Amino acid sequence: MSSLAHDLAAPELERLNSRFAARSVALADGGVVSVRECGQAKAGAAAYVCLHGIGSGAASWLDTALLLAEQADARVIAWDMPGYGDSTPVAPAQPKAHDYAHRLQGLVDALDLDRFVLVGHSLGAITAAWAARDASPLAARIEQLVLISPALGYGAAGQQEQAERVRRQRIETLIRDGVAGMAAKADQRLVSEHADARARQWVRWNMGRLNEAGYLQAVELLAGANVLQDLPPAMPVRVACGALDIVTTPTACEQAAHACGVPLHLFEDAGHACYVEQPQAVATWLQSGAPR
Template structure:
C-alpha cells in the first residue's frame, strides 16, 4: 500500500476508542522509579505483553479480548510510552527496561506469568528471561513474536549507526504524525483490513518523542541473540508476510532458542493487530502446555 493511501485512511472511529476504554481500560501502576501505564482484562493465568517500537499497550486490544475467558492479559506502555515514566538513562539498555518490567510484575503480585515480546519488546523480554535473570524463575513461558534482533553486536556497528541516524533524522524531519502517516502501512500485509490499519496508525501517532528516542537507542544497542537461549520454554513466531523482521531473520532467533519458527498465516509485522485470532490461538496453546 503506498503512502498516499495511508494518509487517506479514515481516522479511528470513536466507537473503537469507547470499546478500548470499556473493555481494556488503562491504569497507572506505581513502581520504583515512577509509574507504568497498563491495560488489562480477563481472569486466569497471567500473560504480560510487551509492544514494539511504534506501538503501545492499546494495540493488544483484540488479542486480549479473545483471551479474557482464559487468562489475565496485561499489556504495558513501555518506559517513555503513553503515561509510563521513562527510564533514567538517555541511552538505555534492555536491562534498564527489564528492571522496570520487574518492578511492574512485583507491584502486580505476579508469581508466575507468560511473557510475550513483540518486535522491540522481544529485547526486553529476552533479557528478563535469560539464565541468571532475577525474573526468570517467574516466567512460565516466553513467546517472541516478530522479534527485533537489535544492532548491538560488534559485527553490526555500522548498521547500528545507520539505523540510528535514519530513524532520528526522520523523527526530526516529519515528527511523530508524519511517521504515523508514512510508516504504519509497513507493519501490516497488503491484505490487512481498514480497522487494523486505523489501529496501527492511531497507536503510532500517540508516541512520545522522548520515549521513541530512547527506544531507538535500545534497538541500536540491543543484541537479542546474545541473550539466548532463555531459561524457560520458548515459542518464536512471525507473520509470514512480515517485511520488518522477516521470517528469515526470525528463523535465526528460533535457531538460537533451539525451536522451530512458527509462521502466522496472512500476517505482516503487527500480526496480533492484523490476525488476533491466530495470535490468541498461539497463546491459548501456550497456556495449555
C-alpha cells in the first residue's frame, strides 16, 4: 500500500481506468461534465444515471455500476458533479439545487438519454429530488427516482442556526486538515465497522480527489437545500440507506421515505457509503425494482 492514506492500490486504479474510464462530455452551454460509463442497455433494460455525495466522485460507483451492467444488461453513467473531477463548476458561489439540476439536464441532453433511472446518494439526492419534482423539465424522462442515504439539507424554516453551524464546521475542517487530511479519516464516518480494507481505501481515495472550490460550493448547496419540499417526485420512487449510517441516519432517511409514501429499505451491516461497502446488495436491490 502507498504511504499516503488516500492513495489507491495500483490494481484497483487499473481496474477503474480500464472498465469505468472517465471522459469529458461537452454541453451545449459551453460547460463540461466528466462522466464514467459502462454497459449498453439492451431492450427492456434500464439506464441508470448516478449522482455521488459531497465527499466522493463518479469513480465511487465502479463496483455497483459493473454489477448492474453485467447482471442487468444496464447502461450506467456516473457524473462528477459540477466542480468535482474535471467537471466545470456552476457559476454561483452559493448555488442551489436548480443550478446542479440544470447541469444534469445539459448532460442527459448531450448523451441523448430519453429515459433513465436517476439515483442520488447523499448530497446527490438534493439534485436528484429537484430534477424529479413535478415541475421539472427532466421529470418526463426519469422512469424512477432512487434516493440512497439522502441528505435532506438545512434550508427549511427554523434551521438557520444549524445550517450556519454545518457550514462553519465543514469550512473549518477543510482549512485545518486540507483535502488530504479529510481523506485520511473518511472511512471513519462513511463506512461501518464491517467494511473491508478495499472499501475503506476507496472512500479515502475518492475524498482525496476533491477540488476545494467545488467542495465549498457543495457545502453551500447542503446548507441551503430542503429536499423534503421537493418530495414526492413526479414518478415512482425508492428510498434506502445503510442500517449503520451515522451521517444520514435511518431515522433521517425515514423522513424522505415517509414524504414519498414508500417504505425505507435498509442495507444491513452497511454505513453511509453503502454502495461502496456492499455493491452487490445495492446492485441487486436496484435491479429488483427497476422499471420494465
